[in-house]
Amino acid sequence: MRQKPGILHLDMDAFYASVEQAAKPSLRGKPVVVGGIGGRGVVATASYEARRFGVRSAMPTAEARRRCPNAAFLIPRFTAYRDVSERVMGLLGQLSPLVEPLSLDEAFVDLEAGPHGEELDTAGATELAVRLRADIRAATGLTASVGLATSKLVAKIASEAAKPDGLVVVAPGEEHALLDPLPVRALWGVGPATAEHLRKVGITTIGELGAADPDELVRMFGQAHGRGLHDHALGIDDRPVVAERDAKSVSVEDTFEVDLVDRARVAAELDRLAARCVERLRAAGRSGRTVVVKMRRYDFSTLTRSETLRAPTDDLAVVRETVHRLAAQVDFTGGLRLLGVGVASLADFAQQDLFGEVAGADVGFAGGGDEAADLEVGKAADEDAAPAAAGTGEPAPGEEAAAEHGPEDGAYGPVPVFHPGRFGNAKWLPGQDVTHTEYGPGWVQGSGVGRVTVRFETPGSAPGRVRTFPVDDPDVTASAPLPLVAEGEPPQGG
Template sequence: MPGPDPTRPGVLHLDLDAFFAAVEQRDKPSLRGRPVVVGGVGGRGVVATASYEARRFGIGSAMPTAQARRLCPGAAYLAGRFEAYRRVSAEVMALARELSTLVEPVSLDEAYVDLGARTDGLVPDPETVTRVAERFRADVLARTGLTVSVGAGASKLVAKIASDLRKPDALVVVPPAEQEALLAPLPVRRIPGVGAVSAERLARHGLRTVGDLTRAGETELVRLLGRAHGSSLWALARGIDPRPVVSEREAKSVSAEETFGVDLTGRSELEHRVGQLAGRVTARLRAQGLAGRTVTIKVRRFDFQTLNRSRTLQHATASTREVTRQARELLAGLEVADGVRLLGVGVSGLTEYAQADLLSDTEEGPEDAVADEPGEEAVDELRIEPTEPGWRPGQDVAHDEHGPGWVQGSGAGRVTVRFEGPHTLPGRIRTFAITDPALHPADPPVYQPEPPTTPDPPPSS
């Protein structure tokens, strides 16, 4: 597949601002303007997303939740609501597909769009791209109540860097003639593939910014980093990134992971979790009309050692039963008695799935009827750890007398609920026994969107 047109800023990178936290603030009026942290809420939890109010305290993604609590004890710490995030993500991705037939979702809150794939004759010059992107941002706000930052450039690299320059709620369009000047002052770590070791080696030779790399030249970078890495870095430093925008159908793999609040040691429990993860993966495969030949499991042991095992089949499959069986056999070959803190299942070697798998899945038993879960990026970064059996902070609930609300916290046999929604004023608080029969889990509240904006402009002449 050819890459984007290097003479036009036709690649967009869409990035919803503080996505998980923004959805929580939208649906919970009492949290608007307050620090909100979404992620694992238990002792081993990790921050998935922090609102911009929380970031002012130094809280960021991948930080241990315990550390975040020390930095900002007054923040709202929520376990996260996959269903709500999936719903919003689907709405945004649908709007993105109105921009072009070529959309590459990266995670629930990020995607690339190639405007050059449009069939209406639109020319992605800077002025037209600006109009299209601003209209898209307005549509996202009207439809979901959330802001999205957009970067536009002649490549994925430039578009992604641009989307992050003025967050939140910003648009940055980089004409190809300006991309080297944009990149020059940035630290070398902003270039994909430059990790801590490479950055330290470059710094020892006085190469700390992207501009330093371009001035050093390809020969010097090859000498320092080797032929493949040095030549690639030389191209990226000048904004040259030939990677095409690929649709979901061309994804290389589909996977799901789960991190446990307490290490699991029982093999039967791990096998059960493998079945659940396989169900998530195969549901996503079937939804995209895909199957895969290689089944992989990922096991992170109690001592943080990560083990990966894979098996390639003679035929592609999207059968939950088949993927579960293969993954469990791979698990059987690993020593897990000392404890497992993370478990993952993936399928790669993707292709259009066969009719035989459609039929076989209709015959799978109740154990395999597992609901779909979000993409691998979201599953990997959002650890959900209940604080009380059955109730999680942030969880949607409904009470027979008081109506819909959400769990503020629970403990000592009690659960505290605030009754409010996305279109109400901050609501009242009530506390109940965790076994109160009038209190039930509920679906996420429905956000009522505003009318869409005007249609696309006519193609440039």
Template sequence: MSQPVRRIIHIDMDAFYASVEQRDAPALKGQPVAVGRSQERGVVAAASYEARKFGVRSAMPSVVARRKCPHLVFVPPRFEVYRAVSAQIHAIFARYTPLIQPLSLDEAYLDVTNPLLPRPSATAIAQEIRAAILAETGLTASAGISYNKFLAKLASDYRKPNGQFVIPPKAGAEFVATLPVSTFHGIGPATAARMNALGIYTGADLKAQTLPFLSQYFGKAASFYYGIARGEDHRPVEVDRPRKSLGKETTFEQDLHTPDALLAALTNLANMVWRACGKRHISGRTVTLKLRYADFTQLTRSTSLQTLVQNEAHLTETGRFLLTPLLPLVQGVRLLGLTLSALDSTENPATETQLSLLPDL
């Protein structure tokens, strides 16, 4: 018996943080708004559509954003408000399906192949959800509807803001063929650049490559790339999607120039990461240090341990191990980050020490 065609919706709130601020402060409506700090070391967390017309984007340094849009209005972030609104939105999703995979506060995948409420189509469900979000939160959302997650994500960008778009099964491969690979979710800037260097610019170019060729250059990700070029993506909507990493980073008001200052900042980051781990009863085996210099050059260094990180001191020392080869500093440091990945539960650690004593096989 053949499996039914899946019906996947990707909901993406429109300029979420900035839209919440414009909703709560009517004077900001129609204004170019950036959520973030306007100080020299500030970074834009989100930009309204009015600000985007000037080229202002999230993750952009505030000084650059101000240069692009001199009359830009900066608003400090209110994450507790965004989380509360996100909870409202997810409660709306739950009326239609229990199969919800949040990607962030402002977007999620929904599998409505077997919805809780009888509706004629996924398109109708997406329309209802967007209407409910507008009525109950005063915010707009865009939706993409398709037979897999990859295409639903692409579709949600196609009619932004405040729109929706459907990619039916017969149109998936054709739709992908004309798009630049740089627009594909799952292909970041570095991978897109590598593809471009190999003559792969569009979905059609990607489809023309054999799986062995892609495996040679992209390793384990090759099968995913091979599939999406044909409009195929079999990944399920993961309700309890496991967290892959926990990390913290800090942008300094003034560049750090001394090892002592940098080590103090690292110690503080390790404390915050370990506290977050404690709340979730998890730890990890891979520690990654991120360092951004004053000229925005960025370095990352990682190490994987045989056992889970045991405590905060262990995490701090591993971070120091990664940092030490970068000293003395070649220039000031504007940002430092520390991330723990390859996560696992710490609630049953009994075998952890025993395993570390076993000889290599």
């Protein structure tokens, strides 16, 4: 164990919603929900004002509307979120070369590897964290919560305790004071199943877990998981901060407003997804041996099928043929609400298989332990298996915003990509950036019955006026997001 609180964990507060509030002055201090906006949408994140009404991430948007009908429900704008993330990650990089991003809004930093590492002590680490939070506020107008500790595990839990907009420092030897009172679910690797097993033997807190007989935990959960649970309960975690983590797969998936029941339509959608997946694979200069198909049926049951080829490939014809062969194994009578295509077991080159035969096949259900076949980034195949890194930040947004994941997303983890066309026939969507030839930049507040309502304001302005136009008005056009804080300007709101 380290003798200095040299591991910093940073987590931006309600990131997507906070970016929207900073970009839209009229929404500051009001409930904001970001995610899918249609009947099958899911909440990506909610502002703290919305959380007071019980709105939370991964909740169906329909339920969020019932709980907080007066909230602003907005589509995700990942270009804006990524721009802010790059500013934040740049500030972390000034502290240390060892920065491990977990998502757009969350990262670990090894302060001991930075320029202040040799003389670092608790006071020095605290000073760096205080300065970092101030720099983030100045650069973005947003707040961040930070945990400092001797390990990644404790730093992550400390930042959670610091939320919102706080700093918790756990000096060496003080780990038990933070951990012991917390429920066991606060630990990595403890999901509902593990928590229930522990409850049955009278263990509900981390302190009780740390005081348990490790041999008994091994008998209950196996050698690796049992020992790992006991170590984590004692605050023991020697995992290093890893600056670069190679992507395991490239995948794309879409959820449909109406369940697909026609086999010809399913085949066409699979062709389209395969093409998008291969395009992303080639853009990243990668190839892969394992082709995966994900299908979520009308009853929400999700199945994956995967097939391992003889050699890595980036050939669209090979991927497409394999995808159709895998999909033919699934009975989707009743309809499909989601389709996904992925390529895993990645390599840096493509070797064409002259024979086009399959060396072996792995067929199983989602959650059956085939991590490469699980296309839902950030969701382990076994919810109680200890993940490689804590947390994934905000979950992928509502199902209507198709999530695309690939290694070209770089150090910032998988970045879902918003496609307006996936929201049906609507031309203008709530939260979308627009500009008017006379009134300048603004954002779509709503649309319908042939009209679009736009609020004209910018991150540095006062709350703006609302104007309504015909939905096909040529003076209203889509535009790129404006920066939250221009160079040399003080942050506004947040």
